[in-house]
Amino acid sequence: xxxxxxxxxxxxxxxxxxxxxxxxxxxxxxxxxxxxxxxxxxxxxxxxxxxxxxxxxxxxxxxxxxxxxxxxxxxxxxxxxxxxxxxxxxxxxxxxxxxxxxxxxxxxxxxxxxxxxxxxxxxxxxxxxxxxxxxxxxxxxxxxxxxxxxxxxxxxxxxxxxxxxxxxxxxxxxxxxxxxxxxxxxxxxxxxxxxxxxxxxxxxxxxxxxxxxxxxxxxxxxxxxxxxxxxxxxxxxxxxx
Amino acid sequence: xxxxxxxxxxxxxxxxxxxxxxxxxxxxxxxxxxxxxxxxxxxxxxxxxxxxxxxxxxxxxxxxxxxxxxxxxxxxxxxxxxxxxxxxxxxxxxxxxxxxxxxxxxxxxxxxxxxxxxxxxxxxxxxxxxxxxxxxxxxxxxxxxxxxxxxxxxxxxxxxxxxxxxxxxxxxxxxxxxxxxxxxxxxxxxxxxxxxxxxxxxxxxxxxxxxxxxxxxxxxxxxxxxxxxxxxxxxxxxxxxxxxxxxxxxxxx
Numbered sequence: 357x358x359x360x361x362x363x364x365x366x367x368x369x370x371x372x373x374x375x376x377x378x379x380x381x382x383x384x385x386x387x388x389x390x391x392x393x394x395x396x397x398x399x400x401x402x403x404x405x406x407x408x409x410x411x412x413x414x415x416x417x418x419x420x421x422x423x424x425x426x427x428x429x430x431x432x433x434x435x436x437x438x439x440x441x442x443x444x445x446x447x448x449x450x451x452x453x454x455x456x457x458x459x460x461x462x463x464x465x466x467x468x469x470x471x472x473x474x475x476x477x478x479x480x481x482x483x484x485x486x487x488x489x490x491x492x493x494x495x496x497x498x499x500x501x502x503x504x505x506x507x508x509x510x511x512x513x514x515x516x517x518x519x520x521x522x523x524x525x526x527x528x529x530x531x532x533x534x535x536x537x538x539x540x541x542x543x544x545x546x547x548x549x550x551x552x553x554x555x556x557x558x559x560x561x562x563x564x565x566x567x568x569x570x571x572x573x574x575x576x577x578x579x580x581x582x583x584x585x586x587x588x589x590x591x592x593x594x595x596x597x
Numbered sequence: 598x599x600x601x602x603x604x605x606x607x608x609x610x611x612x613x614x615x616x617x618x619x620x621x622x623x624x625x626x627x628x629x630x631x632x633x634x635x636x637x638x639x640x641x642x643x644x645x646x647x648x649x650x651x652x653x654x655x656x657x658x659x660x661x662x663x664x665x666x667x668x669x670x671x672x673x674x675x676x677x678x679x680x681x682x683x684x685x686x687x688x689x690x691x692x693x694x695x696x697x698x699x700x701x702x703x704x705x706x707x708x709x710x711x712x713x714x715x716x717x718x719x720x721x722x723x724x725x726x727x728x729x730x731x732x733x734x735x736x737x738x739x740x741x742x743x744x745x746x747x748x749x750x751x752x753x754x755x756x757x758x759x760x761x762x763x764x765x766x767x768x769x770x771x772x773x774x775x776x777x778x779x780x781x782x783x784x785x786x787x788x789x790x791x792x793x794x795x796x797x798x799x800x801x802x803x804x805x806x807x808x809x810x811x812x813x814x815x816x817x818x819x820x821x822x823x824x825x826x827x828x829x830x831x832x833x834x835x836x837x838x839x840x841x842x843x844x845x846x847x848x849x850x
Contacts, residue, residue, distance in 0.1 A: 369848045378761040431691035434844040448690050455686040459617045460610065468606050472690050477602040 672705025676749025
């Protein structure tokens with residue numbers, strides 16, 4: 357049964373040419389009749405589905421619509437036309453550490469980030485020491501996040517985001533973080549999550565990872581599906597292009 | 598409710614974060630209205646204290662006004678700002694954006710309730726007993742939280758789309774403050790101004806609050822109806838505007 361079902365998905369961004377970013381300018385432009393609206397098509401007639409246990413990789417150049425597609429699947433961006441249905445709990449691994457606040461302690465940030473992802477605060481509270489330990493920042497968990505190095509923040513964010521399994525996993529290039537030791541550890545954990553039976557959509561420029569992890573690949577170009585199928589074949593075609 | 602835990606965390610964060618780096622921390626929530634009231638009381642008690650209707654005390658009158666005005670201003674601005682400033686979250690993880698506005702309004706409500714303790718002290722010092730209608734303060738508080746959450750939601754769309762909305766709103770809030778009887782008695786104004794003050798929704802909230810807390814004003818049935826209407830209207834307006842414009846606005850974050 358399909359966990360993710362995308363049908364004829366269209367996403368358009370409305371771009372205001374010579375955009376009025378203030379009411380004053382808008383007023384001026386409206387009088388002169390200058391505020392032109394242009395619809396920029398980010399995704400066009402995209403259709404695919406992802407079953408439980410499948411890992412679908414999205415390939416494409418910058419601006420092809422990969423991140424837009426992930427945002428639609430995460431539910432933060434509404435489709436202009438068509439539909440996108442996702443069953444089950446979604447773990448969006450898109451720019452980890454969204455909502456981290458520098459003035460709050462490491463432990464508070466873990467809790468808050470988890471709550472944003474819809475996890476149960478009580479059980480996360482019990483897990484917090486373990487999360488801190490896995491990230492290698494146990495001694496710092498009660499200090500404000502601004503005292504952390506950027507590597508420590510990234511490790512804590514990764515440890516928190518990957519602490520719980522979800523039915524749907526959306527991954528945007530966060531296969532590994534940190535220094536070389538931690539990279540190996542985080543890569544292993546990410547691979548575990550991806551192959552643990554969830555429905556996964558993976559955006560990556562790392563073709564080796566795609567070939568290794570994906571069970572299917574979708575090649576996006578200018579917002580349209582150019583090719584869909586076996587990862588080996590799609591990667592070969594994409595690289596030859 | 599699914600998001601109750603998140604709302605609790607957000608409210609806690611907003612209450613503690615503002616004064617996180619100061620020595621007395623959340624104590625400022627108590628101290629702020631006290632100090633503001635003290636200054637204004639010193640300045641205005643010479644002018645206005647004798648102009649209040651008999652039986653009303655100037656010090657609690659003033660402080661109640663300041664508490665309510667601070668509540669309205671702060672939670673309105675924060676509710677409107679919260680959605681823009683959490684754009685980083687809202688474009689990555691699905692959370693109903695309204696949660697941020699609701700949490701800001703609730704944080705304002707909590708601050709307001711904390712401020713009631715020094716107000717009670719001021720009442721005691723000026724020899725005015727607390728009224729038996731005290732629990733009704735809760736109704737005013739919730740009504741005002743609904744008002745700010747609703748208006749804040751509608752404003753948040755404007756805040757994201759047009760940078761100068763903040764400045765315009767600040768000026769409007771200043772005007773609103775002066776047509777709300779915070780530190781002057783309504784009786785000193787001419788008829789036109791009294792009319793303006795009468796139709797200012799905040800006046801109704803304030804009258805009911807002062808009356809419920811320590812019988813320090815005389816709200817009418819109109820005040821209750823007007824207050825309810827505004828709270829419901831703001832909530833409907835905010836929900837409608839937000840639903841309609843959010844899908845187009847989210848792409849701008």
